[in-house]
Amino acid sequence: MSGRKRLSYRLRAIPPRFVDPDVEATYRQKWTEATRLTHKFWALASTIAYILISLLIGLAAEPGFVEFQWFRLLVCIPLQLLALQVVLRGDLNERFYQPLFLIKSVAIYGNAIISYAFAEAADVRLYLFECAVLFVFIQSFYPVRWNVITLFTICGTIGATVFLILADAGPAGEIVPLEITLLVTWGLALTCNFAHYSKEILSRRNFRQIQILRIRAEHAEDLAQEASRAASSKARFLAVAAHELRTPLNAMIGFAGLVEAMRDSSKPRSAQETRFAIIEREAKHIEQLVEAALIVTKDGIGNLAGPAGYFHLEALLAEAADSYGASASAVPVRLDREPGQPEHELAGDMNIYRTLVDGLIRQIQASHSPVSGIVLGFGKTRADSYAIHVRRDETVVPAHPCRPDRAITDVGPAAQGSIATASPLGLLKTLAHSQNAVIEGVAATGCSTGLSLVVPSSLVRFCRTSPVLRDEREAV
Known part of the structure; x- marks a missing residue:
């Protein structure tokens, strides 16, 4: 543990990131690995959904959809397909995928809000609905980091404000009041951005807790290994000490037994024979204590229990x-x-x-x-x-x-x-x-x-x- 670098898991609030660069790099790597499948799912789902929305709007709009929506057909849909190809076929390179996500999201939402500003009266509600749906889904459900979402929110909200003011002078202003569109746009921007911020903060806190628990587990494992080595050393020492004790104890018991075997049982014990009996008793007691200490130290007290006999x-x-x-x-x-x-x-x-x-x-x-x-x-x-x-x-x-x-x-x-x-x-x-x-x-x-x-x-x-x-x- 002493040779390991001590990492700081202090979290900065805005923008959400770890102060330690190594921890931040580890989090981004883990986050990318964890969201790889989610990226693929949302890239595929968003591409299919955007193509279907474009097809439905094309069927419901007035004639001239192709000429009016050339940017959608020539720029937005190809960018969606390019992002899908990058996600499905290659690794998620953050330096490439994050700017690509920002460009395609601003292009798609910008096309929708500009279409609302300059649409004919009959198609205004179609493009307004598309703007709201895209704004919510891009901010809330795309698996990208909060700073990218915030950058999109700023660009999208400022651009939407400009084009909503322009739309108020045209057919859209006669159908939907400017105050309503601005209130909804800024309300969605703040709400969805805060939700994404909370989601990333929770993700980073969970990552921090997991890393701290992992470090504690490694520390506990190191302590357990040290304790195991100490116990093994103590067991070896006791085994050697017990072996050294058994030799004189066996000699004492043997000599005492020899004296007892040579004693004339018909006569009372002499003082010397009494001393040998006491020596044998004490030696056997110490031998039993040594054996018990070895069992307790090496194998635990469970082995002392043994089968119970009366x-x-x-x-x-x-x-x-x-x-x-x-x-x-x-x-x-x-x-x-x-x-x-x-x-x-x-x-x-x-x-x-x-x-x-x-x-x-x-x-x-x-x-x-x-x-x-x-x-x-x-x-x-x-x-x-x-x-x-x-x-x-x-x-x-x-x-x-x-x-x-x-x-x-x-x-x-x-x-x-x-x-x-x-x-x-x-x-x-x-x-x-x-x-x-x-x-x-x-x-x-x-x-x-x-x-x-x-x-x-x-x-x-x-x-x-x-x-x-x-x-x-x-x-x-």
Whole structure:
């Protein structure tokens, strides 16, 4: 866009033209191409119509028509045929066709008004009618530019005024008053000329709007190409970065798995084995986040949705709680579920939900100080939704005041409309969005105490082996 010449589409009113010569030249070229068929139609129609009018006047006029109308027969009709030949057989050269149109139009109208001035009394009305018809059709319907029409109007009106005054002293003045003919002539001249002016102004404005829209479309296309190149560069960078991350992550997971395979399961875990279990858990979590980030960046969140399958939700939450409780030094995580409560199945990707639960646990750990424990829970929050709760365990020690500098942010209702991956919860929001879920904050007495992953009730069902009442099944 920077290398293109900036064009001005400012329009001058009189005469109507664009200030920029390049724009004016482009408009004339486009206008000539658009009106080529119209030129051919009107050239053919006007030639046939003028010959028919001449024939009808010749049949209706008094004897002596040929001698009286020698200019019509020897000049006007040949000029019409020449203009028709130029339009039909060659390109519309503006420098040649515009003067030809002006000459033939002045000749035809001049012949009509002179014929009216010097006609016999019996033929006056014939030539007056011809003058009015020609004046209207030449000004209003010929596809030429306004400046040519205006030049014809000036010549025709001045000439008509002169010959109408001369006609007032002859037979025509006894039949039609001079005031009427002058009023009609000047009224037609002004009205038809203004109509043609309005038509050209509208044409030029439409051309300007089309050109501006075309330039904007080209600019938008350039921006889209730049965005596409930037996205491709970012995708390549993330692919390389993910490849570099996978190598140490696979090594960590492999070593942790080797330690787990060599461990004597009959004995309790040692401190070193516990650390390897934590390393394996964290490495798998980072690997899942890397894979999700690659899919979101390259293909969009639609590919994260995948085919929905049901999985045991309470089992997933219990596994997450046990995984974080592998070390005695870690923050205890427990599942808040009373014995005998019905168990649930959730439609979605189990790995993504596990990543979401792990990510929410980390958010609680990072956003509160100190955190004595974390509670996982699941329950119905509204008539049309359930929620997975991840919150501080207030039963371990008395509640601690929240630190404003470490409060959970960007989880309000206004933040749910857009998935902002730059925020602390951005990637988790994207993962939740792929599963038709949203992340909301949980607050008590103005203090943020946890996070909830809200899912529609249509994605939740009771386990088939879970003891639950019939009305509860129907509610789900």
